[in-house]
Amino acid sequence: MNVKIKLFQDYKQYHDTPDYELELPTGTTAGEIVRQLGIKGPELVYLILILKGKRVYDEYVLQDGDELVFAAPIGGG
Amino acid sequence: MDDIRFERIDRVDAQGKACGTTQYMSDLSFPGMLYAWFVRSKYPHALIRSIDVSRAMALDGVVTVLTAADVTGFNGFGIVDPDMPVICGDKVRYMGDTVALVAATTERIAEQAAALVDVDYEVLPVVDDPIEALKPDAPKVHDKGNVCLHTLITKGDVEQGLREADVVIEHEYRTPRQAHTPLETESGVAVPEADGSLSVYAGSQYAFRDQLQLARILGMNPRMIHVTSNPVGGGFGGKDELTIQGGIALLAMKTGKPVKLFLSREESMVSGWKRHPFIVRMKTGFQSDGTMLANDVTCYEDKGAYTSLGGPVLNLALEHASSLYRVPNTRHEGWAVFTNNGVCGAFRGFGVPQVLFALESNMDEAAEKLGLDPVTIRRKNVLHQGEVSPIGHTLRTSVSMDLVLDAIEKSNLWQHREEYKKTDKPWLRRGVALALAPQGAGLGLGIPDYGGAYIDLDRDGNFTLRIGLVEYGQGTHTGFTQMAAGLLRVNPSRVRIVAGQTEGSVDAGPATASRSMYTASNAIAAAFHDFGVKVVDALNAKYHTGLDVVCEAKESGMTTPVGFRTYEELAQEFAQESPLRGEGYFVWPTADREIPGAAGLPHWIYSFAAQAALVEVNTLTGETHLLRVTTALDTGHTVNQQQVEGQIDGGVAQGEGFALFEDTLIAKGQVRTKNFSTYIIPTVQDVPEHEYIILENPEGTSALGVRGIGEVVMVPVIPAVALAIHDAAGAWVRQLPATPERVYRLLHPIMDE
Numbered sequence: 001m002n003v004k005i006k007l008f009q010d011y012k013q014y015h016d017t018p019d020y021e022l023e024l025p026t027g028t029t030a031g032e033i034v035r036q037l038g039i040k041g042p043e044l045v046y047l048i049l050i051l052k053g054k055r056v057y058d059e060y061v062l063q064d065g066d067e068l069v070f071a072a073p074i075g076g077g
Numbered sequence: 078m079d080d081i082r083f084e085r086i087d088r089v090d091a092q093g094k095a096c097g098t099t100q101y102m103s104d105l106s107f108p109g110m111l112y113a114w115f116v117r118s119k120y121p122h123a124l125i126r127s128i129d130v131s132r133a134m135a136l137d138g139v140v141t142v143l144t145a146a147d148v149t150g151f152n153g154f155g156i157v158d159p160d161m162p163v164i165c166g167d168k169v170r171y172m173g174d175t176v177a178l179v180a181a182t183t184e185r186i187a188e189q190a191a192a193l194v195d196v197d198y199e200v201l202p203v204v205d206d207p208i209e210a211l212k213p214d215a216p217k218v219h220d221k222g223n224v225c226l227h228t229l230i231t232k233g234d235v236e237q238g239l240r241e242a243d244v245v246i247e248h249e250y251r252t253p254r255q256a257h258t259p260l261e262t263e264s265g266v267a268v269p270e271a272d273g274s275l276s277v278y279a280g281s282q283y284a285f286r287d288q289l290q291l292a293r294i295l296g297m298n299p300r301m302i303h304v305t306s307n308p309v310g311g312g313f314g315g316k317d318e319l320t321i322q323g324g325i326a327l328l329a330m331k332t333g334k335p336v337k338l339f340l341s342r343e344e345s346m347v348s349g350w351k352r353h354p355f356i357v358r359m360k361t362g363f364q365s366d367g368t369m370l371a372n373d374v375t376c377y378e379d380k381g382a383y384t385s386l387g388g389p390v391l392n393l394a395l396e397h398a399s400s401l402y403r404v405p406n407t408r409h410e411g412w413a414v415f416t417n418n419g420v421c422g423a424f425r426g427f428g429v430p431q432v433l434f435a436l437e438s439n440m441d442e443a444a445e446k447l448g449l450d451p452v453t454i455r456r457k458n459v460l461h462q463g464e465v466s467p468i469g470h471t472l473r474t475s476v477s478m479d480l481v482l483d484a485i486e487k488s489n490l491w492q493h494r495e496e497y498k499k500t501d502k503p504w505l506r507r508g509v510a511l512a513l514a515p516q517g518a519g520l521g522l523g524i525p526d527y528g529g530a531y532i533d534l535d536r537d538g539n540f541t542l543r544i545g546l547v548e549y550g551q552g553t554h555t556g557f558t559q560m561a562a563g564l565l566r567v568n569p570s571r572v573r574i575v576a577g578q579t580e581g582s583v584d585a586g587p588a589t590a591s592r593s594m595y596t597a598s599n600a601i602a603a604a605f606h607d608f609g610v611k612v613v614d615a616l617n618a619k620y621h622t623g624l625d626v627v628c629e630a631k632e633s634g635m636t637t638p639v640g641f642r643t644y645e646e647l648a649q650e651f652a653q654e655s656p657l658r659g660e661g662y663f664v665w666p667t668a669d670r671e672i673p674g675a676a677g678l679p680h681w682i683y684s685f686a687a688q689a690a691l692v693e694v695n696t697l698t699g700e701t702h703l704l705r706v707t708t709a710l711d712t713g714h715t716v717n718q719q720q721v722e723g724q725i726d727g728g729v730a731q732g733e734g735f736a737l738f739e740d741t742l743i744a745k746g747q748v749r750t751k752n753f754s755t756y757i758i759p760t761v762q763d764v765p766e767h768e769y770i771i772l773e774n775p776e777g778t779s780a781l782g783v784r785g786i787g788e789v790v791m792v793p794v795i796p797a798v799a800l801a802i803h804d805a806a807g808a809w810v811r812q813l814p815a816t817p818e819r820v821y822r823l824l825h826p827i828m829d830e
Contacts, residue, residue: 042153042293045296046293052662054660057300073286073586075317075586
């Protein structure tokens with residue numbers, strides 16, 4: 001299956017390009033992508049995963065066509 | 078959805094708040110609860126050589142005293158950059174810095190113990206001016222230097238534009254360090270639970286982000302931290318960032334007992350977040366007919382000691398430094414600079430009041446020099462949908478600059494201003510002026526801006542609306558309730574709201590950036606749509622009908638594949654199963670291209686207001702009274718006019734405070750205005766008479782046409798007051814607040830010689 005990954009803010013440093021696509025086996029979870037990227041320490045704790053405006057967590061099983069967003073909860077304004 | 082009409086209902090939270098029965102987080106108590114005290118720095122800038130807590134620990138009733146070494150996770154917090162220590166270990170950078178935390182059986186003992194913590198400091202020189210702090214030999218607040226952020230945005234050729242101008246207005250403007258002054262100061266309780274999790278009850282503007290910041294500090298799984306942040310006793314941006322939560326969470330986890338802290342007003346004023354003071358140098362060029370040719374702007378933002386949201390505030394200011402006027406040549410440069418002047422962060426308006434005070438002042442001065450009317454010069458320059466902004470992006474969503482300008486021009490105050498300006502005492506002079514403002518809403522480009530809502534059908538046929546966005550006085554929960562009720566076609570009294578809880582509500586982003594009503598309108602509409610789908614699915618499954626029918630809400634019920642059902646009937650029909658829940662999620666639209674070098678810009682949706690102010694200046698004393706304000710505001714689609722008027726009332730009062738009274742005075746890093754005897758906020762005797770002109774230019778990207786209005790209602794009134802002082806007495810105000818002393822000196826310059 002094909003999944004799009006979008007990295008925002010500090011999470012851009014974990015991959016050559018902030019937007020990319022992955023071919024993944026069925027059953028891959030969001031947490032496996034987080035581990036694949038090597039996100040750790042405070043940045044791991046401060047990470048939010050977003051899918052179509054919905055927060056998802058490590059155990060979410062990715063579906064074909066998903067766009068998984070990695071971001072920190074910045075705000076204000 | 079166009080046929081939904083909203084009524085002017087009472088606030089859903091009115092009774093509890095008016096009767097004093099609402100439980101704020103600071104009202105909560107738990108068995109065995111301890112009381113915290115934060116040991117604050119003795120100096121605004123110093124190295125910590127050593128800390129000795131033995132005398133404090135020896136005091137009867139003291140349960141623990143924590144220092145930096147006791148922080149179990151990452152010792153820092155900050156929405157953008159976590160550079161503010163929860164407990165300082167090696168250095169303090171402002172008077173509110175925490176060097177140790179005390180938990181004791183009573184508040185009094187905790188306070189006494191705090192005084193017994195011995196800290197050996199090496200005092201460092203203080204840097205208290207952002208321009209001085211930029212010099213190479215200035216004391217360094219952080220090892221990385223004093224520049225928090227530098228941004229430069231250019232369009233066209235500003236030098237050429239200024240050369241071609243018939244009139245160039247150039248001045249330096251200064252704005253105050255306004256305090257949020259919520260009725261409820263920073264406060265809360267942290268409660269360790271039997272399963273090893275931690276519950277934190279503290280009024281704030283985004284429980285879901287607090288949860289992650291606390292997880293980072295404690296080194297815990299975020300899902301073991303439950304945050305309840307609603308209701309909030311006033312926020313205005315001051316509770317967007319963490320305040321006391323990290324400290325009480327550490328104390329609770331260390332002691333295994335609930336720990337409470339409720340800051341005194343004095344401690345809040347010293348340690349709490351403030352509005353960034355700006356120095357704005359602005360050079361604006363106009364043609365003889367009033368057409369703007371160029372605007373050259375340099376902003377110095379006094380960041381205070383830590384980053385928080387100083388970068389986004391600076392960039393939003395720079396986005397608005399030429400407003401939404403048609404300016405072909407711009408140079409907007411800004412420096413956010415660390416100093417030892419307290420800490421500054423989010424505050425209603427978020428940088429826009431600071432720059433528009435300068436711009437609208439230059440605009441009126443140009444009008445006077447060119448013999449133009451203040452309305453005419455603005456009308457000449459306002460942008461419309463589809464045009465290019467002063468920072469170079471195309472305005473693709475609705476733009477209402479001319480709508481609010483036309484309305485304020487036709488207002489009673491503006492049309493009859495000469496009548497209003499009459500006084501019967503020669504030393505009292507009255508003046509009328511106007512200003513207008515856009516306010517970028519939402520979090521901006523490159524920052525995921527999203528929100529969810531759940532609509533649950535309860536067993537009794539009523540509804541529970543679950544949404545993360547907190548209520549801190551805006552009236553949004555009444556608005557959310559009305560939007561859900563309007564879509565469901567029920568009386569709003571049948572919708573209960575659960576909000577601001579990481580358990581029980583759904584993440585909808587922060588209650589900031591004029592984003593709550595707009596975000597909620599789309600998340601609730603999506604949840605309503607999903608609720609209809611769930612009803613069809615459930616009935617099809619039960620009756621094996623397999624029909625693909627779109628439910629339509631009608632009076633207190635829905636048409637379904639098996640006929641009309643009231644909500645009570647639906648609730649009874651599925652009483653044995655999980656409650657029917659509609660889930661809605663929404664992602665804000667954004668621009669497709671970032672303004673080069675300006676993170677977060679541009680914003681995509683704007684709020685719009687114009688305000689006219691009538692002031693009376695006592696030319697003998699400089700004392701200025703704001704007598705009357707008219708606000709022309711575009712709500713997109715008004716959900717509850719009473720709440721809109723309430724926001725205008727509050728915004729005008731806060732703008733009045735910015736313009737005339739409020740400033741946190743800090744000298745050599747020491748706060749001089751620690752309570753309301755020296756930090757003056759408008760009282761009921763000061764607020765003006767209001768006239769409201771509510772306009773509705775629907776924002777097309779909202780399911781209900783709404784746009785946020787919480788910030789923009791305090792912006793134009795600030796330059797309008799300053800310009801009305803000029804209209805009254807002839808003096809151009811360049812520094813706010815326009816205190817009697819400042820106005821007197823402007824009117825009597827000879828006294829300074």
